[in-house]
Amino acid sequence: MLGRYVARRVLAAIPVFLGVTIVTFLLMHLTAGNYVPGLALNPDLTAKDIARIRANLGLDRPLYVQYLTWLGGILHGDFGTSLIDGTSVLGDILGRLPNTLELTGTAIFMGALVAIPLGVVSARRRGGALDNFLTLVSTVGFAVPQFWLGLLLILIFSVQFEAWHLPWLPSSGAYSAFNGGGPLDRLQHLILPGAVLSFFYISQWSRFVRSSMVEVLSQDYIRTAWAKGMSERRVTYLHALRNSILSLVTLVGLEIPGLIGGGLVVEVVFGWPGIGLLAYQRALQYDYTVVMGTTTFAALLVIVGNLLADVLYAWLDPRIRYR
Amino acid sequence: MAEHLLEVRGLTTEFETRDGILRAVDRVDLYLDPGEILGIVGESGSGKTMTVLSIMRLVPRPGRVVAGEVIYRGRDLVQVSEQEMREVRGAEIAMIFQDPMTSLNPVFRTGWQVGEPLRLHKGMGLRDSIGQAARMFRQVGIPEAERRTANYPHEFSGGMRQRAMIAMGLTTAPPLLIADEPTTALDVTIQAQILELLREIASQFGTAIILITHNLGVVAGMCDRLMVMYAGRVVEEGATEGVFARPKHPYTWSLLRSIPRLDADEREPLHPIEGMPPDLTNLPSGCAFHPRCPFRIQRCIDERPELVALVDGQRAACWVTQAGTDLELAATGDAWGGDG
Numbered sequence: 001m002l003g004r005y006v007a008r009r010v011l012a013a014i015p016v017f018l019g020v021t022i023v024t025f026l027l028m029h030l031t032a033g034n035y036v037p038g039l040a041l042n043p044d045l046t047a048k049d050i051a052r053i054r055a056n057l058g059l060d061r062p063l064y065v066q067y068l069t070w071l072g073g074i075l076h077g078d079f080g081t082s083l084i085d086g087t088s089v090l091g092d093i094l095g096r097l098p099n100t101l102e103l104t105g106t107a108i109f110m111g112a113l114v115a116i117p118l119g120v121v122s123a124r125r126r127g128g129a130l131d132n133f134l135t136l137v138s139t140v141g142f143a144v145p146q147f148w149l150g151l152l153l154i155l156i157f158s159v160q161f162e163a164w165h166l167p168w169l170p171s172s173g174a175y176s177a178f179n180g181g182g183p184l185d186r187l188q189h190l191i192l193p194g195a196v197l198s199f200f201y202i203s204q205w206s207r208f209v210r211s212s213m214v215e216v217l218s219q220d221y222i223r224t225a226w227a228k229g230m231s232e233r234r235v236t237y238l239h240a241l242r243n244s245i246l247s248l249v250t251l252v253g254l255e256i257p258g259l260i261g262g263g264l265v266v267e268v269v270f271g272w273p274g275i276g277l278l279a280y281q282r283a284l285q286y287d288y289t290v291v292m293g294t295t296t297f298a299a300l301l302v303i304v305g306n307l308l309a310d311v312l313y314a315w316l317d318p319r320i321r322y323r
Numbered sequence: 324m325a326e327h328l329l330e331v332r333g334l335t336t337e338f339e340t341r342d343g344i345l346r347a348v349d350r351v352d353l354y355l356d357p358g359e360i361l362g363i364v365g366e367s368g369s370g371k372t373m374t375v376l377s378i379m380r381l382v383p384r385p386g387r388v389v390a391g392e393v394i395y396r397g398r399d400l401v402q403v404s405e406q407e408m409r410e411v412r413g414a415e416i417a418m419i420f421q422d423p424m425t426s427l428n429p430v431f432r433t434g435w436q437v438g439e440p441l442r443l444h445k446g447m448g449l450r451d452s453i454g455q456a457a458r459m460f461r462q463v464g465i466p467e468a469e470r471r472t473a474n475y476p477h478e479f480s481g482g483m484r485q486r487a488m489i490a491m492g493l494t495t496a497p498p499l500l501i502a503d504e505p506t507t508a509l510d511v512t513i514q515a516q517i518l519e520l521l522r523e524i525a526s527q528f529g530t531a532i533i534l535i536t537h538n539l540g541v542v543a544g545m546c547d548r549l550m551v552m553y554a555g556r557v558v559e560e561g562a563t564e565g566v567f568a569r570p571k572h573p574y575t576w577s578l579l580r581s582i583p584r585l586d587a588d589e590r591e592p593l594h595p596i597e598g599m600p601p602d603l604t605n606l607p608s609g610c611a612f613h614p615r616c617p618f619r620i621q622r623c624i625d626e627r628p629e630l631v632a633l634v635d636g637q638r639a640a641c642w643v644t645q646a647g648t649d650l651e652l653a654a655t656g657d658a659w660g661g662d663g
Contacts, residue, residue, distance in 0.1 A: 220425040228440050229412030242430050318475040
């Protein structure tokens with residue numbers, strides 16, 4: 001039953017994916033489609049040279065042919081090559097993917113891990129001092145831009161700590177270029193960007209868990225649970241949380257595409273060599289095959305993320321029928 | 324008198340609200356013997372549910388029990404630790420609630436939920452407890468009991484869910500079961516089945532039952548004794564037959580008159596109780612029922628009546644009947660009480 005449900009969802013995702021590729025392709029074509037790399041730097045190129053380069057790149061062909069060629073490539077796992085350095089776009093993406101997953105995966109995991117107990121505590125003692133404090137903190141989390149928070153943390157934990165001769169944290173990269181790359185070294189690099197990104201998730205999700213817990217705790221079946229004679233911990237973390245976590249699953253599932261996009265600002269600030277930084281750098285260089293590649297890849301993750309959330313939700317909530 | 328299974332004395336529960344202190348339960352006394360069914364009757368907001376939640380120490384915040392004793396088998400439940408109280412709930416005193424549609428947790432299998440008290444209180448393992456849940460399902464008349472334990476609550480009908488709730492309450496064979504309007508949310512035919520089930524349980528296992536209801540018909544068919552509540556207070560208490568035959572409080576009298584009767588003259592109008600239930604934060608002086616009472620005398624406005632034994636252990640808190648007036652006689656001799 002679950003298999004058919006998944007198959008239906010996959011089929012429904014196909015038009016969405018095609019739509020995304022069309023929009024991506026057209027937008028990139030309108031902004032950078034006539035660009036020939038190196039043109040501005042090389043005054044020796046004649047009009048004939050440029051026409052030849054454009055013909056080599058296939059830019060002289062009708063738009064729909066260009067699109068279909070590109071789409072056909074993607075369907076065969078070929079995202080084309082970079083216009084800047086000629087490397088495989090998919091290779092670039094896959095090369096950066098582990099770094100991105102390391103950062104955003106950690107942030108999402110830490111976010112959920114911290115947000116759930118914070119939300120529960122807030123809900124149980126709502127209106128109390130701790131609840132009010134947490135409300136304030138998460139409002140800050142919503143309001144403060146990630147790049148600003150990132151720079152502030154760098155200023156404190158990298159610059160000032162070093163000046164004070166305290167153990168300081170690296171401000172950029174995923175590992176040290178010299179003698180680096182060990183687990184401890186990577187962890188040190190992960191702390192600051194991971195903190196910035198997870199702070200955002202914690203702010204968002206702890207509020208969400210709080211409000212859904214408040215609702216669940218007022219339900220009749222919670223009173224039933226109390227009347228059975230169990231501890232407050234069992235009532236809260238087994239009978240109530242299981243219900244309120246349902247809606248959080250959807251929210252976290254929707255963050256899975258954030259595995260790429262959500263981390264972009266943080267990757268740029270901390271020079272984290274992930275897909276976000278790749279897309280950002282190549283966008284500045286008009287390397288549009290790479291930009292299209294990362295966008296399409298992100299769209300694929302959005303679709304997969306939603307699908308995973310739906311399946312997980314259906315699995316957790318017995319009232320959902322796989323239809 | 325021998326020691327009762329449960330004896331409540333002077334139980335008082337208050338809520339602090341913006342409009343002042345709200346006394347939801349006001350010096351309630353009650354007792355219960357093994358195998359006995361006690362009905363608690365009253366309008367919405369009369370304190371029926373709060374009384375039993377106070378006994379269970381499950382009064383929602385900001386409410387709290389401010390005075391009184393709840394003596395259960397020699398222990399005062401108001402004083403015991405939360406840990407001890409937890410061992411009483413579900414094992415000694417079980418409770419089932421009004422709305423079976425929302426009283427079961429939607430994300431756990433019914434067998435898992437029904438067997439849970441056994442795991443909590445009897446140290447039973449998961450498999451055994453679900454096996455016992457299946458036996459309880461059979462006991463309360465759920466067909467295909469074995470298979471049904473694997474169902475989720477949404478796969479049960481309303482009547483089946485209430486049966487499952489009863490099964491859950493009874494798995495640990497508690498001496499006392501509190502049923503808070505267990506049939507209000509159900510169809511009439513299902514209501515009768517559930518009530519029949521409760522009565523069987525009481526006679527078969529000697530389980531004492533407190534049955535909260537606003538349906539006097541249910542009380543007449545089920546309960547050995549009856550307790551009528553108004554504005555958080557007990558206004559009348561006694562054996563069901565006696566109270567029905569000669570109510571000693573005008574509120575009880577009015578309630579009985581407000582029921583449509585099949586054997587009555589069809590032209591006879593119904594007699595709803597005039598006025599509205601009182602605002603608990605701003606109770607009338609004296610007897611809380613006096614503004615709606617057709618029999619009131621000056622003393623009812625000035626002074627609050629206490630619950631006093633009148634006949635055969637039937638007690639009422641009313642100045643009029645305590646002065647020896649017979650309500651039925653007074654009513655027929657009077658213009659507003661007459662049948663037209």
